[in-house]
Amino acid sequence: MVKLAILGTGIISECHFFALDHIKDVKVTAIASIDEKSGKAACEKFGAKYYNDYKNLLSNEKDFDGIVIALPNHMHYEACTAAIDAGVKSILCEKPLGINSEQSACIVEKARKAGIFFQTAYMKRFNPGFRKIKDALEEIGEIEFVTSSIYASSPEPSISSKTPVKSWHGDSKLSGGGFLTHSGSHHLDLLRHLFGDIKSVSCKCRYDSGDGRDYYLNGKLFMKSGIEIDMRLGRVDIPNLGPGFTLFRGGWNETIEVIAHRGYIKVENPSWQGYEAMKVTHWFKGMPGPTETYYECNEQWINEFAAYVESCKTHILSPSGSSAEDGYRVDFIIEKMRESGRKNGEIVEID
Ligand SMILES: NC(=O)c1ccc[n+]([C@@H]2O[C@H](COP(=O)([O-])OP(=O)(O)OC[C@H]3O[C@@H](n4cnc5c(N)ncnc54)[C@H](O)[C@@H]3O)[C@@H](O)[C@H]2O)c1
Secondary structure, three states: OEEEEEEOOOOOHHHHHHHHHOOOOEEEEEEEOOOHHHHHHHHHHHOOEEEOOHHHHHHHOOOOOEEEEOOOHHHHHHHHHHHHHOOOOEEEEEOOOOOOHHHHHHHHHHHHHHOOEEEEEOHHHHOHHHHHHHHHHHHHOOEEEEEEEEEEOOOOOOOOOOOOOOOHHHOHHHHOOOHHHHHHHHHHHHHHHHHOOEEEEEEEEOOOOOOOOOOOEEEEEEEOOOOEEEEEEEEOOOOOOOOOEOOEOOOEEEEEEEEEOOEEEEEEOOOOOOOOEEEEEEEEOOOOOOEEEEEEOOHHHHHHHHHHHHHHHHOOOOOOOEOHHHHHHHHHHHHHHHHHHHOOOOOEEOO
16 A cells, blocks of 8 residues: 655645545545645545645654645745655656756756655656557658647736736746746657657747746757657637636647658647547558547546556656656756747757
8 A cells, every 4th residue: 555645735636636536555644735625625535634734744744655746836846855855755746847947957866866766747648648649659650740739718817817817826936937837848748758859949939928927839849859849839818729627718729740651640639637538530551541539538647646656666667757857858948948939939959
């Protein structure tokens, strides 16, 4: 039985708790949240002990094998550091790893020196639809085009006053950035997982508020393998663009499309909360035409947590897992994309 302590009981924890409900051999023993209502409700659900601050949990609780950090972005660095200092042996930390690459580099170094197990919670690698792309890569042969896009039917408040902003989510000093940090980070991690590392980037950015809250991005990722990927991100004022998403009025429209010499694959609408089926369209050479298959997006949470629970026992990262280094790499690439945006799309080397 793997015992877990959870730090934070906010929006994302709904997905984590869904996953934990579906995994055997795991027990949540302690939960920390400054929000007493959601913290105590979660403790009641799992029969866990409640702490009103994560620091109290780390200094007083010893009955766990690993922790899950689901705190606001600006707290990841301090919480990871405090957890390692407290002797925690396994950490699953929500994305982005830090609010800048300097923080995430320090987390990588500290985790390495302490010899602990660390996983960055980029769950799209565990998504059943996106896994189909990885499975298809050999079959479809040489890649011609890859396009990745995420459009949310929810404009930034500075271009519309309709969107309510939750405290830290909308403050770049606390969140680390705009849509690129919140959502583009997922695709940067996933695209590295699928197509290898990124050599250089070019990025044009509209509505850059100057403080890192960038949205409406048109990027090009030049992969070390030679593949060029078009990446588009936008929080747009267009309602109902995709499956309903409680935080955004009307929709979440996310796609990765791959065109190759011997095949085609497109993954659509992996909604974050996963309440709707996602669609995978594929064609392999010899098939009369494309075939559509639907998957349960919510499986991504179960797969991610099952992998982490297993890693708490073995200290080995699952083949789909993102390491601390992967988390750092994404944070660094984001900074390089911003740099390119400031230089109006000039190509910026990553290494
Ligand atoms: N993987 C994804 O797709 C995804 C989606 C959404 C959020 N996230 C990430 O999850 C993390 C949490 O985001 P959220 O939207 O759930 O935030 P939130 O603001 O809804 O929740 C934050 C939680 O942290 C708790 N907290 C704050 N200070 C604390 C302290 N000192 N001690 C204990 N608890 C404390 C709050 O009580 C709250 O429960 C962020 O890093 C975010 O980027 C990931």
